[in-house]
Structures are given as C-alpha cells and as structure tokens.
Amino acid sequence: MSPLQVGDPAPHVPGVPFGDGPRGLFFYKVTCPTCQLAAPTMRVFEREFPGRVVGIGQDPDEALERFTDEYDMRIGSISDAPGYAVSDSYAVQSVPTLYLVGDDGRVLESVGAWDREGFNRVAATLAERTGAAPVAVSTPHDGRPAFKPG
Numbered sequence: 706m707s708p709l710q711v712g713d714p715a716p717h718v719p720g721v722p723f724g725d726g727p728r729g730l731f732f733y734k735v736t737c738p739t740c741q742l743a744a745p746t747m748r749v750f751e752r753e754f755p756g757r758v759v760g761i762g763q764d765p766d767e768a769l770e771r772f773t774d775e776y777d778m779r780i781g782s783i784s785d786a787p788g789y790a791v792s793d794s795y796a797v798q799s800v801p802t803l804y805l806v807g808d809d810g811r812v813l814e815s816v817g818a819w820d821r822e823g824f825n826r827v828a829a830t831l832a833e834r835t836g837a838a839p840v841a842v843s844t845p846h847d848g849r850p851a852f853k854p855g
Contacts, residue, residue: 708796709815715806716794720783721759723810727834729758729827731780732792732802735772736764739855743801743819744776746849749842751779754831761785763792763800799855803827807834819853821845 709715721728731747733740750758760782762769769782785791795804798817805814805827814830816823821843832839843849 709812711812713812715810715812718791723806724808727831728806730804731760732797732800734763734800735768737800739819739853740801744778746824746842747778747780753840761791801855805830818855821851
C-alpha cells in the first residue's frame with residue numbers, strides 16, 4: 706500500500722475529531738532516533754497551534770508517556786501499539802511521518818522522515834488554515850540537520 710497523498714481521504718483515528726479545523730497527526734515510535742530528533746518540534750506545534758497536533762505512537766501508553774516527558778513533546782498522544790491499525794490505515798512506511806488533515810477530512814500535507822522544510826511547510830499551512838501567525842518549527846540554528854531518514 707502506498708502512503709496517502711495530498712487530497713486523499715484521511716482514515717478515521719479513534720478519539721481524534723476531524724471537521725473542527727485542521728489536524729496534524731505525528732506518527733512515531735519511542736525507540737526511533739529520528740523520532741527522538743523530531744519530537745521537540747512538537748512542543749513548538751503545541752505552543753503555536755494548541756490542540757491541533759496529535760501524536761500517534763506505535764508503543765504502549767506507558768512508553769508514550771515516558772517519551773513525551775523525556776523529549777518534552779507536550780502534544781497528546783494515542784497508542785497504536787502492535788497491530789498498528791491506525792498506522793496501517795495511513796500506510797505509514799517509516800516514522801516519523803507527519804500528516805496534516807483539513808476540515809474536509811482530506812490530506813493537506815504529508816512529510817515522511819525528519820525533513821525541516823516539510824515540517825515548516827506543515828506549520829505554514831496550519832497557520833494559514835487557523836489564522837495564526839506563520840512560524841518556523843525548526844531553523845538551521847536549532848542543532849537539527851535539515852533531513853534525516855526515519
């Protein structure tokens with residue numbers, strides 16, 4: 706199955722409402738070094754767009770809680786523990802993967818791996834769709850590389 710593309714309908718995510726504004730979905734695994742690198746940018750998403758981004762962790766709840774604390778992510782997360790029903794419905798091939806879903810339930814943006822330009826593009830689209838000021842969630846001076854595969 707290919708990853709979802711811009712314009713594709715976004716599958717339902719239990720406990721995550723669609724239709725009340727754009728929603729980011731951050732797929733991650735706690736043992737993934739690239740996810741650990743990307744996690745602090747979720748703090749910026751939460752600060753700038755409160756409640757708009759949800760983590761979907763491929764681990765049990767307890768591991769997600771420890772990860773959220775250790776990496777100061779600050780977004781809420783739901784467990785997509787082994788079985789990976791939600792990840793499979795989104796055809797996630799590697800983590801991290803970040804999707805942005807619009808009011809109409811269609812994919813607006815998608816970024817696989819850690820990709821500074823892609824994460825900043827999602828932030829720009831989220832700002833545009835919510836009326837917030839545009840913000841870079843990562844800059845060349847934050848110690849992260851421009852790209853790192855997941």
